[in-house]
Amino acid sequence: MLLGALPFFLYVAVFLLLPIGVLAVEAFRATDPVTFEETWSTDSVRAITEGPYRRAYVGSLQLSLITAVLGAVLGLALAVAILRARRGRLLRRLVLTASGVLANFGGIPLAFAFIATIGTSGVVTALLTDTLGLGLGGFTLYSMAGLALVYLYFLIPLMVLTIIPALEALRPQWREASDNLGATGWQYWRHVGGPVLAPPVIGATMLLFASAFAAYATADALVGSTVPLAPLQIANALSGDVLVGSENRGKALALGMVVLVGLVMVFYAWVQRRTQRWLA
């Protein structure tokens, strides 16, 4: 019987664990520029903690943290709004189907939709500057703020989809009980709804963080390498310059991303344990 599960484990070992393992080893290799001899070295790993690479990591962490939190708050608000709407069946269906589509609508097409909207020659840009004479107030799509605006377009729907089941699991009886005991809306959320929702909300926020942190296609199509982001630096190291050793730097940068995501997951597991203990 164990044999039946073997293909799965083999597959995952070859196509998921092996590449990551190779990354972890080869990030510590260096090629001599003259003799092309390979040696062990921490040069690449040390290089990525400085200068533009460090800025790229910080930029990526900032962008994903801000968009994850904003996406979680707005997505939660939207989810609560459609669940509690009167005569809301149609509205709820509409928002949920749209969320399903838009959460899967990332990457390249999304970038071009925004370029057509508020890019340099976008429709809304033209409307605001030429027709209304307002201008964009210093906003540009090709910046960190622009990326955040685009990322939210798939992060908010993702939040709605992931948090709706948890919201539906909140029993109406709990609210009725707390109302009957004279609790205010705030007290209900502070002592009942909030604690029950905390673990799924934190989990969903982590998921948003991971998607924003990993997003490469949208950033590549929008800003090239003008905004400091780790995925863009990796692509640069692999293709842009032909310097010897840039390939190894790409590996080190990729390993750095894996390590950062790993650290965030460890933190997440710790928070989950804490909240579970708090609930118990």
Next chain:
Amino acid sequence: MTALAEAVAGAGGVAPGTPARRGRRGAGAWRYAVLIVLGVYFLVPIAASVWFTIRERDGVSLETYAEIPGAEGFAEAFTRSLALAGLTVVIALVLMVPTVVLVNLRLPRLRTTVELLTLMPLILPPIALVVGVRSVLAWAPDYFFGTPLAEAFFALQEPALPWILVFVYVVLALPFVYRALDAGVRGADLRTLTEAARNLGASWPRVLVSVVLPVLRTSVLNASFLTLALVMGEYTIAVILGFETFPTWIVRISGSQPQLSVAVSVLSLVVTWLLLLMISALDRRRGTKEST
């Protein structure tokens, strides 16, 4: 980790059906504010993109859309992406259907491990994965040159149909495929059905084909559509490994034909929409069948 796993379950895009408690009268004008602001935020880019593609100097025309099929490189890149998607769906299902069934029925102690492994691609940045894949592929010229293994490595990277993309896409699809199939297996009383089939003398492969697959039909379709959408939109892996697929083609032509690139983007949004509507229609049909 479990909450995250629960979170992923929702990412499939199928609307849950239970109605919620009715809201209290008068409470919450904020709700309308949220709906209006987010409604504008989500509708404006779509409307603007459509307008961007149909406006002409003298009015409105659908010419850009008519140009798509004949555009240079489109047919090739699009069919390649479709082929990659089809192969990915087949391999992912062949790999995961037996695994999910086995884990649920016979090997429950492997459940946690399998679950964790299938969730990894969701957390792991694809760009990091592809750098690793590139490093492994580089072994062929570096270490194995002249051996059959190197030949196999090169065959995987045939630009006309790069199988390596298929294998990596299967990994990216694992979270969605696993969750969809797992939900299907848990929803149906598969244990009783397979035991009945086994008692009647069916072999395990026979059970898989004649019992498990029909029962899991909706989950299999669900997993297939999600995988299809994923592969048709995947950019990172393809561009780093240097292959041309549908999304990388859009980026290539965007410089010279901005209207065309936006038109294709709008179309791909519409296609994703249709795909997911089909999933939810199928899901509803199953729902009504079960209730009667």
